[in-house]
Amino acid sequence: MNKIEHIGIAVHSLKNANILFEKLFGASHYKIEAIESEGVNTSFFMIGDTKIELLEATTENSPIAKFIAKKGEGVHHIAFDVDDINAEIERLKSEGFRVLNETPKKGADNKLIAFLHPKSTNGVLIELCQEIKLPSSDK
Numbered sequence: 510m511n512k513i514e515h516i517g518i519a520v521h522s523l524k525n526a527n528i529l530f531e532k533l534f535g536a537s538h539y540k541i542e543a544i545e546s547e548g549v550n551t552s553f554f555m556i557g558d559t560k561i562e563l564l565e566a567t568t569e570n571s572p573i574a575k576f577i578a579k580k581g582e583g584v585h586h587i588a589f590d591v592d593d594i595n596a597e598i599e600r601l602k603s604e605g606f607r608v609l610n611e612t613p614k615k616g617a618d619n620k621l622i623a624f625l626h627p628k629s630t631n632g633v634l635i636e637l638c639q640e641i642k643l644p645s646s647d648k
């Protein structure tokens with residue numbers, strides 16, 4: 510793994526959270542992106558080399574809605590940048606980690622992503638992400 514790519518924070522209201530985090534960071538979010546397949550709206554802030562991703566549920570079945578119902582707002586996941594997500598998935602499986610997405614899926618911010626089950630990582634939801642390099646090569 511190369512570095513922390515971003516930290517995901519679950520929020521009730523993206524609109525309110527954007528205002529709060531803009532005050533906190535002294536910087537504006539640089540994008541808002543809806544991921545319909547995940548039932549989330551996201552916004553991104555760049556803090557040095559690391560991004561902060563705010564996540565708001567758009568449906569009751571969204572993983573973010575379930576997370577907030579159980580635990581309330583707060584840190585939801587930590588995402589690590591990897592060069593080859595498929596190789597990393599195989600490596601982690603062979604080390605005994607539970608991978609939730611054996612086939613990486615398309616996430617926000619032009620990434621291929623896969624999550625590890627928090628039960629196998631001391632309760633921390635870990636996201637692997639690999640930049641999709643070729644423009645419009647897939648969808």
Ligand code: ZN
Pocket residue numbers: 515516517562586588636
């Ligand atoms: Zn994320």
